[in-house]
Amino acid sequence: MLDISKLKYALFDWDNTLVESRTSLVETVNIVLETYHLPTWEKVKYLRDCNLSFKDNFPRIFGDAATEAYAKYREIYLQRMPLKIKTFPFVRKMLKELSCRGILLYIVSNKERILLEKEKEILFPDIYFRKIVCGHEAPEDKPSPQQIFYALEEELEAEKITPEEVWMIGDSPMDSQSALNANAQAIRIGRSIWGDEGDPDNHIIYFNDFKQFYQNLGTKS
Helix, strand or coil, X not given: CEECCCCCXXXXXXXXXXXXXXXXXXXXXXXXXXXXXXCCHHHHHHHCCCCCCCHHHHHHHHHHHHHHHHHHHHXXXXXXXXXXXXXXXXXXXXXXXXXXXXXEEEEECCCCHHHHHHHHHHHCCCCCCCEEECCCCCCCCCCCCHHHHHHHCCCCCHHHCCCCCEEEEECCHHHHHXXXXXXXXXXXXXXXXXCCCCCCCCCEEEECCXXXXXXXXXXXX
């Protein structure tokens, strides 16, 4: 069982952690790629830098047309996403359980705010998050620890972060590295949509899904 007795701050990644947005992402980016006569996402995704956000990878894929291409992507995504977006089993139960225990909830994501806020309105209109940090709002995005420091700056000084009090929950090595860089507890849920899980790390706690995560909440005596 996880020791939750000292936990005060639970920070969550967004995409593929709290929400299943990959379907919308892939369908939308393929429409944009076709517009520019480029191969499908399954072929061009290998051009991406795994330490950059989806948006910040556009120059690597679309070159000089990156700004225009992303504007098209954003417009189409916002149109299609409401029909596809969903959360995962036990996510809402987990968020409510932590909140009822007095643990503050945060979102820490490299995603553009306009997209994240629209998804939050649909999926979690009744869940209170103490702070939401999106891409380019902190001095540096994940895997830097700066997003975590920025999220907690009103509550906790960076040098006082401990794994017992601060958890960073995500699906990717980027999320886990950000946690480790900040001296927070890294918790990995499921598998990265990019297939870049890396080798197991004994500093990271792994769960197959949110159900397993939820069932392992407890207090050590």
